[in-house]
Amino acid sequence: MKKIEIKTIFIKKRSWENLCVEGWIKFNRDNGKIIFLEINDGTTINNLQVTCKQENLCNFEQIKNYKFSSAIRVFGDLKPTNNQKTPWEILAKKIVFLKQASDFPVQNKQQTNEFLRNIAHLRIRTKFQQAIMKIRSELAFSIHDFFHRKGFSYVATPILTNNDCEGAGENFKIADDKNNPFFPTMTTLTVSGQLNAEAMSMGLKKVYTFGPTFRAERSHTHRHLAEFWMVEPEIAFCNLKDLMKIIEQMFKVIIKKTINKCQDEFNYLAQKTQKNMVATLQKLLASKFIRLSYKRAIDILKDACAKGQKFFDCDIFFGKDLAAEHEKYLCEVYFNCPIFLYDFPSEIKAFYMKQNKDNKTVAAVDLLVPGVGEIVGGSQREDDYEKIVKKCHQKNISLQPLQWYLDLRKYGYYKSAGFGMGFERILMFITGVDNIKDVIPFPRYEGYLKY
Amino acid sequence: MKKIEIKTIFIKKRSWENLCVEGWIKFNRDNGKIIFLEINDGTTINNLQVTCKQENLCNFEQIKNYKFSSAIRVFGDLKPTNNQKTPWEILAKKIVFLKQASDFPVQNKQQTNEFLRNIAHLRIRTKFQQAIMKIRSELAFSIHDFFHRKGFSYVATPILTNNDCEGAGENFKIADDKNNPFFPTMTTLTVSGQLNAEAMSMGLKKVYTFGPTFRAERSHTHRHLAEFWMVEPEIAFCNLKDLMKIIEQMFKVIIKKTINKCQDEFNYLAQKTQKNMVATLQKLLASKFIRLSYKRAIDILKDACAKGQKFFDCDIFFGKDLAAEHEKYLCEVYFNCPIFLYDFPSEIKAFYMKQNKDNKTVAAVDLLVPGVGEIVGGSQREDDYEKIVKKCHQKNISLQPLQWYLDLRKYGYYKSAGFGMGFERILMFITGVDNIKDVIPFPRYEGYLKY
Numbered sequence: 001m002k003k004i005e006i007k008t009i010f011i012k013k014r015s016w017e018n019l020c021v022e023g024w025i026k027f028n029r030d031n032g033k034i035i036f037l038e039i040n041d042g043t044t045i046n047n048l049q050v051t052c053k054q055e056n057l058c059n060f061e062q063i064k065n066y067k068f069s070s071a072i073r074v075f076g077d078l079k080p081t082n083n084q085k086t087p088w089e090i091l092a093k094k095i096v097f098l099k100q101a102s103d104f105p106v107q108n109k110q111q112t113n114e115f116l117r118n119i120a121h122l123r124i125r126t127k128f129q130q131a132i133m134k135i136r137s138e139l140a141f142s143i144h145d146f147f148h149r150k151g152f153s154y155v156a157t158p159i160l161t162n163n164d165c166e167g168a169g170e171n172f173k174i175a176d177d178k179n180n181p182f183f184p185t186m187t188t189l190t191v192s193g194q195l196n197a198e199a200m201s202m203g204l205k206k207v208y209t210f211g212p213t214f215r216a217e218r219s220h221t222h223r224h225l226a227e228f229w230m231v232e233p234e235i236a237f238c239n240l241k242d243l244m245k246i247i248e249q250m251f252k253v254i255i256k257k258t259i260n261k262c263q264d265e266f267n268y269l270a271q272k273t274q275k276n277m278v279a280t281l282q283k284l285l286a287s288k289f290i291r292l293s294y295k296r297a298i299d300i301l302k303d304a305c306a307k308g309q310k311f312f313d314c315d316i317f318f319g320k321d322l323a324a325e326h327e328k329y330l331c332e333v334y335f336n337c338p339i340f341l342y343d344f345p346s347e348i349k350a351f352y353m354k355q356n357k358d359n360k361t362v363a364a365v366d367l368l369v370p371g372v373g374e375i376v377g378g379s380q381r382e383d384d385y386e387k388i389v390k391k392c393h394q395k396n397i398s399l400q401p402l403q404w405y406l407d408l409r410k411y412g413y414y415k416s417a418g419f420g421m422g423f424e425r426i427l428m429f430i431t432g433v434d435n436i437k438d439v440i441p442f443p444r445y446e447g448y449l450k451y
Numbered sequence: 452m453k454k455i456e457i458k459t460i461f462i463k464k465r466s467w468e469n470l471c472v473e474g475w476i477k478f479n480r481d482n483g484k485i486i487f488l489e490i491n492d493g494t495t496i497n498n499l500q501v502t503c504k505q506e507n508l509c510n511f512e513q514i515k516n517y518k519f520s521s522a523i524r525v526f527g528d529l530k531p532t533n534n535q536k537t538p539w540e541i542l543a544k545k546i547v548f549l550k551q552a553s554d555f556p557v558q559n560k561q562q563t564n565e566f567l568r569n570i571a572h573l574r575i576r577t578k579f580q581q582a583i584m585k586i587r588s589e590l591a592f593s594i595h596d597f598f599h600r601k602g603f604s605y606v607a608t609p610i611l612t613n614n615d616c617e618g619a620g621e622n623f624k625i626a627d628d629k630n631n632p633f634f635p636t637m638t639t640l641t642v643s644g645q646l647n648a649e650a651m652s653m654g655l656k657k658v659y660t661f662g663p664t665f666r667a668e669r670s671h672t673h674r675h676l677a678e679f680w681m682v683e684p685e686i687a688f689c690n691l692k693d694l695m696k697i698i699e700q701m702f703k704v705i706i707k708k709t710i711n712k713c714q715d716e717f718n719y720l721a722q723k724t725q726k727n728m729v730a731t732l733q734k735l736l737a738s739k740f741i742r743l744s745y746k747r748a749i750d751i752l753k754d755a756c757a758k759g760q761k762f763f764d765c766d767i768f769f770g771k772d773l774a775a776e777h778e779k780y781l782c783e784v785y786f787n788c789p790i791f792l793y794d795f796p797s798e799i800k801a802f803y804m805k806q807n808k809d810n811k812t813v814a815a816v817d818l819l820v821p822g823v824g825e826i827v828g829g830s831q832r833e834d835d836y837e838k839i840v841k842k843c844h845q846k847n848i849s850l851q852p853l854q855w856y857l858d859l860r861k862y863g864y865y866k867s868a869g870f871g872m873g874f875e876r877i878l879m880f881i882t883g884v885d886n887i888k889d890v891i892p893f894p895r896y897e898g899y900l901k902y
Contacts, residue, residue, distance in 0.1 A: 172625050
């Protein structure tokens with residue numbers, strides 16, 4: 001008897017005698033004389049059919065009562081079926097009952113994603129969550145693999161910190177003991193590893209972080225979480241132009257690899273979310289990403305308004321922080337392809353971005369993608385100590401907690417550029433799943449901290 | 452002019468005309484007529500020699516004043532030297548000064564690790580930290596690669612949680628707003644992702660986590676951090692025996708790959724930490740790991756005491772939680788090889804471990820390694836709902852916050868086993884670095900939260 005995983009059956013695609021397979025029951029139906037089980041062992045989203053004939057099995061009658069999610073071990077011969085949904089079946093010679101399941105709250109009937117979110121400890125047993133989480137895992141590996149091949153070092157930036165990179169103030173604080181403090185300063189959970197990644201890039205040139213990040217945002221949207229994962233590469237000796245090349249290449253490579261590795265999962269999700277998802281992604285991967293300066297974007301939008309384009313906000317001017325509708329117009333109507341929007345007015349961007357020679361704009365870039373909007377944000381960093389100090393003053397940012405970061409500029413900080421990519425946002429984009437709470441196993445958001 | 456990274460020079464090992472290289476100055480010395488710079492660009496720990504002759508360079512005199520850590524761009528021809536320390540030199544035709552550095556607090560002279568820890572934002576510019584962090588990155592990738600090849604899914608388990616897996620109570624708490632709480636319950640930072648990983652393994656069979664973990668331990672040892680990274684695999688349908696096989700294989704594969712990928716780094720560290728480090732590791736990788744039951748270990752230790760072995764604590768009995776000196780004796784004296792110590796008395800182990808048939812021991816395992824001690828701890832999980840509830844009562848563990856976890860047992864939880872491995876502990880082990888604060892970029896511990 002050879003014991004194998006169900007995934008192997010779908011890879012090898014061959015008949016096989018005397019196999020042993022373990023799994024959980026996903027379907028159990030019979031016509032009196034034959035019982036058809038479907039089992040899944042978690043190695044693939046595909047179920048294996050187990051065909052049980054009365055003459056072969058002494059426990060035939062009991063098998064009819066095996067409940068959804070019970071664990072069994074099957075011995076028998078594997079052969080193809082004519083059924084597309086379950087293309088492989090094992091003709092059972094012996095079935096060992098391993099563990100009974102109580103009545104499972106998720107049955108084969110369709111359950112809403114809202115319902116499943118409230119049993120997050122069990123929902124991974126649905127094909128929908130299995131597919132998403134397998135894609136999540138492959139996408140994560142593709143990211144590590146991409147940067148590893150490119151010679152980037154994976155660096156751990158701290159979660160517990162006392163600097164607030166974005167200055168938004170929406171961070172979680174650690175409750176410390178006032179009489180006997182664990183840490184000497186107020187301690188928060190990181191909102192970005194960028195500042196620390198910059199320090200590391202000065203010794204390793206090309207680095208990236210990939211870890212959890214936190215925002216105490218009280219926003220209940222389908223795109224926000226209190227705890228989410230970010231990828232933050234940082235590259236010394238790199239300018240904005242080269243950064244855009246790296247983002248485009250990374251974006252295309254990681255998505256392409258994930259699609260190739262997860263064909264079954266994407267095919268299944270296509271039935272659930274968007275039918276043409278993979279085709280849409282393929283088209284996007286084949287397109288050249290447009291480089292569009294903020295200044296030119298403003299001209300295009302002004303022109304569109306003049307020609308009668310109806311925006312909710314038609315007050316377009318240089319210095320304006322563009323709204324989603326404007327980005328959407330540029331990305332989906334005017335160009336209909338991904339856009340790198342770059343060189344933003346300094347007033348609307350963070351203190352650490354490099355001042356351009358025009359003294360009006362900073363070397364920042366957003367990647368806008370049709371149907372999703374901003375998915376990556378990056379910049380070349382200000383390398384001049386005096387300029388960055390001046391910017392902090394202008395933006396009323398306290399220098400003291402940032403002094404170490406500013407000091408990096410004193411020791412041969414020639415150039416550096418980097419970006420941040422919300423991992424769950426990319427996952428939503430490629431899976432077509434419209435709620436971020438469904439692409440992370442145990443979501444955290446205001447009012448919710450279960451499991 | 453071809454622009455390349457210094458790492459490429461050490462991989463290609465060939466002469467090259469008209470190259471362009473950028474990097475930071477690590478040495479600057481001259482004999483009046485010739486200046487010898489050494490530059491490093493972070494892509495390798497190896498420095499490239501830049502040989503500057505007066506007749507070729509109009510800025511020859513200025514170059515003498517370029518300070519340590521300044522950034523330069525060099526154009527010239529590459530050729531081998533006869534010098535083992537800097538086997539490649541570029542004969543400079545032109546040098547562009549990119550960015551001056553102030554007097555750098557870390558010069559080429561030897562600095563203690565204690566001193567460097569207090570400038571953690573700059574220490575990555577030392578060869579010592581470069582080497583460790585490159586090994587760290589390779590080890591992390593080897594771990595992802597190992598589990599990916601084995602069909603494991605990488606799962607994100609939450610950092611913000613309200614369950615305390617180990618029940619040690621040494622967790623960080625989030626300061627929530629009492630009048631308008633963000634989360635409905637007391638919120639802590641995770642001490643382990645195991646409970647959540649178990650839930651995921653019931654849908655994906657083989658999963659692993661790899662992320663930050665927190666302990667508010669007020670212990671100032673060279674082996675403890677408040678924030679550290681853990682790898683926690685979990686495998687459904689797996690028993691303790693199979694788990695040991697997986698641990699042994701993983702341990703050997705990830706270390707072997709890391710050694711092969713980081714030869715320069717290990718050779719350099721060998722001069723700094725332990726001379727025979729790689730040979731010691733190779734020997735360990737070649738040895739078969741011993742399987743030793745706790746019961747037999749007690750017999751061996753009793754016997755040793757009877758024969759005159761001097762332990763600080765010679766009161767050996769079944770039920771005793773062995774001390775480091777006992778593990779050390781077994782591992783380094785009696786067997787002199789890595790040991791899987793398994794089947795511990797239930798009293799000294801966690802509530803979630805599977806009760807063995809003897810009703811006295813649980814299916815737990817520790818991997819002990821010579822020179823390091825316990826490096827991995829794992830167990831088969833209790834799959835019986837009634838038994839695990841009873842164990843919680845015995846150990847005075849509140850059921851309510853764990854109910855979801857216990858409920859996993861109701862739905863076909865046949866078997867599951869997993870382990871936890873402290874990432875920094877493995878790093879200390881393979882690099883020979885004796886302080887855990889030197890193998891993580893920005894260490895966090897009681898009283899310290901800089902950068």
